[in-house]
Amino acid sequence: MCRRCGRSGVLLPPISLGFWKNFGDAAPYERSRAIARYAFDHGVVHFDLANNYGPPYGTGEETFGRLMDDDFRPYRDELFIATKAGYDMWPGPYGNWGSRKYLMSSLDQSLRRMRLDYVDLFYSHRYDPETPLEETLQALVDVVRQGKALYVGISRWPLEALKFAEKYLRERDVPLLIYQGRLNLLDRAPIEEGVLQFCREHGIGFISFSPLAQGLLTDRYLNGVPEDSRMALNFSLKQSALTPKLLQKLRELNSEAIARGETLAESALKWVLEQNGVTSVIVGVSSVAQLETNLKVI
Ligand SMILES: NC(=O)c1ccc[n+]([C@@H]2O[C@H](COP(=O)([O-])OP(=O)(O)OC[C@H]3O[C@@H](n4cnc5c(N)ncnc54)[C@H](OP(=O)(O)O)[C@@H]3O)[C@@H](O)[C@H]2O)c1
Secondary structure (H helix, E strand, O other): OOEEOOOOOOEEOOEEEEOOOOOOOOOOHHHHHHHHHHHHHOOOOEEEOOOOOOOOOOHHHHHHHHHHHHHHHHHHHHOEEEEEEOOOOOOOOOOOOOOHHHHHHHHHHHHHHHOOOOEEEEEEOOOOOOOOHHHHHHHHHHHHHOOOEEEEEEEOOOHHHHHHHHHHHHHOOOOEEEEEEEOEOOEOHHHHOOHHHHHHHOOOEEEEEOOOHHHOOOOOOOOOOOOOOHHHHOOOOOHHHOOHHHHHHHHHHHHHHHHOOOOHHHHHHHHHHHOOOEEEEEEOOOOHHHHHHHHHHO
């Protein structure tokens, strides 16, 4: 069921689990635990985290650390664990963007919160237009040399910076394992901008975040905004995004999915997974039932 990640030895499940929103202190621990256990028991062995996942920041990783102790420690070698640094994490000039200072100390903090000796994958979470790319990339090389990460990735870097990163890392024998970008039925930028093609041609895996557009590409918002939905509960998905035009498009996509005997969520995930060069999609789920539905596509 797993797919090869670019030209590497790493195999990833087609559906991976993201810890952005539903694993922090704001979520009930037993619900997060049930989701993670269900995931692992059904072959979802890749968990995607970042220093600032929660809310509040850091608590997605803390929950993961608790899960390690409660459930997963005996299975550490069966899991592929990623974390990232790049967004604002702590006050002052050293808790954000792409400096060596920030990336190195952030990874140390992440390892403590996650109760791990090393992560399988460490990402630069975003492109920093101010820091020399060499500095950011050398920090990625060095965390691998230090044994704190086995592989490195980048997320949301523009194509020209991706090209630079691919060459820089390859020349230092720490090849770029994977690129993380947003690709879904409503946002095809990685295809339009040539990122997916570059990854495919250079043996770099591609993993899509928000493949369901944070829940828009499901039946969640077709008839109003449910009280327990991400749109109702936090700011990353604004109600203003749900324009009459978008709602109309979502209803059309839903009708097309139903005509094929699928849910909108299933057809949205299938579409991403069918794009040439995509290794995996990272879903966020707020219940075991949602994950169960999403896993039907594989
Ligand atoms: N690299 C980056 O910059 C970046 C950025 C964003 C995310 N990510 C990663 O990608 C992961 C996924 O992002 P995301 O959470 O935005 O992904 P998503 O899968 O597009 O959206 C997740 C939300 O969709 C809804 N949903 C999921 N499955 C459903 C189903 N079967 N039926 C109905 N609703 C369903 C749930 O909403 P409700 O909560 O309303 O139930 C869930 O919280 C994150 O956890 C993170 O690991 C990375």
